Amino acid sequence: MTPQDLCFASAGEIAQLVTAGEVTARAVVEAHLDRIRTAGRALNAFTAILGEQALGDADRIDAGVRRGRPAGVLAGVPVAIKDLVDVAGVTTTAGGHARFHYRPGRDAPITTRLRDAGAVIIGKTNLHEFAYGVTNVNPHFGAVKNPWDVTRIPGGSSGGSGAAVAAGLCTGAVGTDTGGSIRIPSALCGVTGIKPTYGRVPRAGIVPLAWSLDHAGPMTRTVADAALMLQVMAGHDPADAASSSAPVPPFSTLLDGGVAGLRVGVPRRFFWEELDGDVRERCDDAVGTLRSLGASVTEVEVPHAAYMSRAVAVIISVEATAFHEQRLRRDAGAYGGDVRVRLERGWFVPGTDYALAQRARALLTTEILQVFEGIDVLVTPATPSPAAPIEQDPAAAAGVSLTMSLEYVRCTNPFNLTGQPALSVPCGFTAKGLPVGLQIIGRPFDETTVLRAGHAYQQATEWHLRRPPLDGRGPTPEAVV
Amino acid sequence: MVPLTIDDLAAEAAALGLSLPRDQLQRLLPEVERLREAARLLRELPLQSDDEPATRFSPV
Numbered sequence: 132m133t134p135q136d137l138c139f140a141s142a143g144e145i146a147q148l149v150t151a152g153e154v155t156a157r158a159v160v161e162a163h164l165d166r167i168r169t170a171g172r173a174l175n176a177f178t179a180i181l182g183e184q185a186l187g188d189a190d191r192i193d194a195g196v197r198r199g200r201p202a203g204v205l206a207g208v209p210v211a212i213k214d215l216v217d218v219a220g221v222t223t224t225a226g227g228h229a230r231f232h233y234r235p236g237r238d239a240p241i242t243t244r245l246r247d248a249g250a251v252i253i254g255k256t257n258l259h260e261f262a263y264g265v266t267n268v269n270p271h272f273g274a275v276k277n278p279w280d281v282t283r284i285p286g287g288s289s290g291g292s293g294a295a296v297a298a299g300l301c302t303g304a305v306g307t308d309t310g311g312s313i314r315i316p317s318a319l320c321g322v323t324g325i326k327p328t329y330g331r332v333p334r335a336g337i338v339p340l341a342w343s344l345d346h347a348g349p350m351t352r353t354v355a356d357a358a359l360m361l362q363v364m365a366g367h368d369p370a371d372a373a374s375s376s377a378p379v380p381p382f383s384t385l386l387d388g389g390v391a392g393l394r395v396g397v398p399r400r401f402f403w404e405e406l407d408g409d410v411r412e413r414c415d416d417a418v419g420t421l422r423s424l425g426a427s428v429t430e431v432e433v434p435h436a437a438y439m440s441r442a443v444a445v446i447i448s449v450e451a452t453a454f455h456e457q458r459l460r461r462d463a464g465a466y467g468g469d470v471r472v473r474l475e476r477g478w479f480v481p482g483t484d485y486a487l488a489q490r491a492r493a494l495l496t497t498e499i500l501q502v503f504e505g506i507d508v509l510v511t512p513a514t515p516s517p518a519a520p521i522e523q524d525p526a527a528a529a530g531v532s533l534t535m536s537l538e539y540v541r542c543t544n545p546f547n548l549t550g551q552p553a554l555s556v557p558c559g560f561t562a563k564g565l566p567v568g569l570q571i572i573g574r575p576f577d578e579t580t581v582l583r584a585g586h587a588y589q590q591a592t593e594w595h596l597r598r599p600p601l602d603g604r605g606p607t608p609e610a611v612v
Numbered sequence: 613m614v615p616l617t618i619d620d621l622a623a624e625a626a627a628l629g630l631s632l633p634r635d636q637l638q639r640l641l642p643e644v645e646r647l648r649e650a651a652r653l654l655r656e657l658p659l660q661s662d663d664e665p666a667t668r669f670s671p672v
Contacts, residue, residue, distance in 0.1 A: 484651035
């Protein structure tokens with residue numbers, strides 16, 4: 132296997148090769164570090180590259196393999212961690228101003244779980260400041276670029292994770308998702324990402340954005356790898372009060388079985404309205420593929436769909452401002468323009484409006500779960516449009532960020548409100564070569580069905596196997612911000 | 613709904629003990645209006661019924 136092949140190998144392949152002693156974890160990590168320093172330079176996907184630490188961890192895995200120790204299901208797999216999540220001894224920046232940084236003494240539980248499974252933490256990924264936005268134009272660390280067109284946004288807030296996975300800078304990455312921050316960059320970067328059920332993956336050691344909407348999950352190139360990472364990351368942890376004790380199925384062994392007979396609901400109203408033409412076509416094609424694989428596709432109505440994003444807007448505004456209150460009062464000027472506006476607007480939401488939005492949430496969740504009495508999964512476009520250009524004018528960037536967020540989260544944030552599992556899989560490209568994502572949503576704690584549907588789709592298509600035109604074929608880094 | 617003005621927002625900010633410059637209030641105004649409109653629309657939902665589900669602060 133060439134170094135480039137290693138950079139685009141699946142997690143399952145890498146773990147198998149490393150466990151068998153056919154490839155060393157060091158060789159895998161070196162290949163990725165080299166790619167980060169070359170092809171990856173144009174993307175600005177990382178806030179920290181943990182080169183020496185990663186090589187040391189790889190050497191320990193290789194030594195264990197030589198001694199015959201069990202190496203773990205992610206043996207030698209390079210994983211990047213969104214820089215909102217604690218990695219012991221490495222500054223957690225949250226993409227914010229240096230005055231807000233801190234250096235955790237221990238890993239977040241999900242970081243520990245990944246390490247225990249043999250993953251090598253290769254770096255921390257750039258993000259929208261405090262995960263509060265979708266452009267990933269970060270005023271402190273610079274803009275992350277989309278690997279398919281470096282003049283465009285990768286989506287966010289886990290944009291560094293999406294770009295890094297797409298470009299072969301890591302095999303998998305951790306993302307977080309409060310309104311779409313795993314699924315939006317997955318769609319815009321052409322990778323696979325799942326926001327699991329609320330409570331499925333513990334969030335201790337992760338800087339909050341909005342407690343009742345925050346989720347963490349994996350971003351990978353394939354559904355099979357997402358399943359592998361998710362089963363490692365999932366499971367109860369007492370340090371997160373919302374963490375669920377529900378048993379974690381062995382997701383990666385439950386992928387096969389196809390979609391024959393699966394009841395797929397298509398909510399044409401709201402979720403399929405006001406779409407970019409190419410996005411609509413590619414997502415329609417994907418629904419056709421699911422039908423051709425034997426799924427039973429029906430149109431369904433999600434009652435009050437337009438109200439879901441409104442409830443999210445009120446809830447996120449209040450919870451985010453509550454978390455940032457002290458910093459905001461003390462040092463508002465240290466926030467970027469768009470995030471400062473988002474945080475300060477929360478001062479002006481009455482408590483009664485917050486409680487109203489939570490009441491609405493209960494109603495809207497009940498209503499959508501009633502829709503699921505007649506279907507197994509719901510499918511929608513992950514985003515209404517493909518990756519937008521990066522705003523070049525710093526003075527205009529904040530305003531663009533504020534308006535752009537409203538558009539990109541429309542199909543994703545309803546499922547942060549309801550807490551349902553939602554997966555984005557690549558389902559084609561626009562005429563300009565930009566990736567499009569299909570979102571597959573399931574019942575609470577039924578990630579198994581969501582992953583099975585996504586896996587069946589990837590077994591029948593090759594969109595997830597395409598590689599972005601880096602290595603000199605894309606625009607030169609000097610041409611962009 | 614009566615449109616919110618910069619002076620209204622400035623007064624609310626003062627009541628909250630916040631000292632926000634006028635250009636920042638200008639940036640905040642459309643966002644605050646949008647959130648209030650969202651809340652106004654949420655009041656259209658059939659929440660005032662005897663069988664309203666118990667309100668939960670976590671979704672599942």
